[in-house]
Amino acid sequence: MATRAGGIPDKVQDGVNGYLVEPKDVNGLAQAIARLVGDAAGRREFGARSRARVEQLFSWSKDRARDRGALRGVVQGRFMSRPLGSQRAGDTGR
Numbered sequence: 001m002a003t004r005a006g007g008i009p010d011k012v013q014d015g016v017n018g019y020l021v022e023p024k025d026v027n028g029l030a031q032a033i034a035r036l037v038g039d040a041a042g043r044r045e046f047g048a049r050s051r052a053r054v055e056q057l058f059s060w061s062k063d064r065a066r067d068r069g070a071l072r073g074v075v076q077g078r079f080m081s082r083p084l085g086s087q088r089a090g091d092t093g094r
Helices: 026-037 041-059 060-075
Strands: none
Touching: 026 041
């Protein structure tokens, strides 16, 4: 269980691989805890779905390929239109 804040809802889908509660919702958090405490099968299912989601979103091969492409682009000068150090404040150089 987690709160609906920041990027958490991208990882935890309410009722699918966990429970989401509003920030500072103490009663909602207590209810989510009580649901999971009494549901061993549900905990296992949430765990399996969470693992599958992480494996889908974050894999070594996908991350490695993405990083390799980004590094290759930097080396080849694709991401910088000006020499290093010549960017203005707030300018990404793109």
